[in-house]
Amino acid sequence: MGFVRIPTQQLDAGLPFPGEIEPPRNALLRSLPADELARFMPLLERVPLVPRRVLQHAGLPIEHLFFIEDGLVSVLAKVDERSAAEVWLIGRDGVVGGTILLGGETSDLTHFVQIGGSAWRIGVEELHRVAPELPSLRDALKGYLHVSLMQSSQSAACSLRHALLPRLARWLLMAHDRSDMSGLPITQDLLARSLGVRRPTVSCAFKDLEAQGVFVKTRGMIRIVNRPRLERIACRCYSIMRTQRDKWEHSKAKRKLFVALSAFVAAIEAELLAS
Numbered sequence: 001m002g003f004v005r006i007p008t009q010q011l012d013a014g015l016p017f018p019g020e021i022e023p024p025r026n027a028l029l030r031s032l033p034a035d036e037l038a039r040f041m042p043l044l045e046r047v048p049l050v051p052r053r054v055l056q057h058a059g060l061p062i063e064h065l066f067f068i069e070d071g072l073v074s075v076l077a078k079v080d081e082r083s084a085a086e087v088w089l090i091g092r093d094g095v096v097g098g099t100i101l102l103g104g105e106t107s108d109l110t111h112f113v114q115i116g117g118s119a120w121r122i123g124v125e126e127l128h129r130v131a132p133e134l135p136s137l138r139d140a141l142k143g144y145l146h147v148s149l150m151q152s153s154q155s156a157a158c159s160l161r162h163a164l165l166p167r168l169a170r171w172l173l174m175a176h177d178r179s180d181m182s183g184l185p186i187t188q189d190l191l192a193r194s195l196g197v198r199r200p201t202v203s204c205a206f207k208d209l210e211a212q213g214v215f216v217k218t219r220g221m222i223r224i225v226n227r228p229r230l231e232r233i234a235c236r237c238y239s240i241m242r243t244q245r246d247k248w249e250h251s252k253a254k255r256k257l258f259v260a261l262s263a264f265v266a267a268i269e270a271e272l273l274a275s
């Protein structure tokens with residue numbers, strides 16, 4: 001699999017950023033309490049994610065973190081000198097480069113843009129400078145890494161034990177969950193790369209799903225029209241991975257509520273003391 005490094009100047013060009021700071025779509029950023037989000041957002045730069053480009057090369061230093069807003073990024077583990085296999089997917093639920101918080105300075109995995117979009121980017125040095133003052137951000141990143149580890153393990157088990165059709169259904173459901181787009185620009189080449197199979201092999205499974213009416217194709221996009229049926233076709237790995245994510249989402253929401261309540265109680269106490 002050939003990869004192309006993104007020229008720094010292309011990333012540095014950024015995207016137009018109209019007017020006031022817009023609310024992020026990224027789930028990690030949205031989970032932050034309002035005060036941390038207000039502190040953190042001005043430090044971020046909006047950048048485009050160009051399809052079929054590498055955001056982070058394996059073995060190279062992590063220079064930036066990318067909080068994905070739109071699009072999908074495959075995390076790839078090297079299999080041999082010529083190929084790599086997808087171990088998990090990052091969409092607007094996650095971040096590229098978060099392992100920097102675990103102390104590693106380089107990435108062991110390649111992060112490849114499968115579906116283009118945009119992200120909020122911050123330099124590693126800047127992150128290290130502000131992280132001590134943003135406890136909810138640190139917790140959110142560590143929680144995400146924990147979920148990612150479980151998901152990549154399940155994905156590896158899935159590749160070993162399950163047939164292509166249920167794996168393809170699982171992948172489409174995961175892509176749908178993470179992109180939140182009505183139509184996905186998914187090609188059979190992309191599916192072959194993601195599932196680690198040859199294009200003619202994935203083509204048969206793709207046609208099978210299409211014949212079962214779970215999605216429709218229009219102008220290079222596929223739109224899922226029968227999610228319940230797709231969930232029935234998918235292997236059990238999907239529901240396991242979905243449960244893991246739901247538990248994490250629930251704990252994030254609980255923490256955000258706890259922080260908001262603590263701030264509210266502190267404000268009441270300060271007012272009582274002052275009166």
Ligand SMILES: [Zn+2]
Nearest residue numbers: 158162235237
């Ligand atoms: Zn599976």
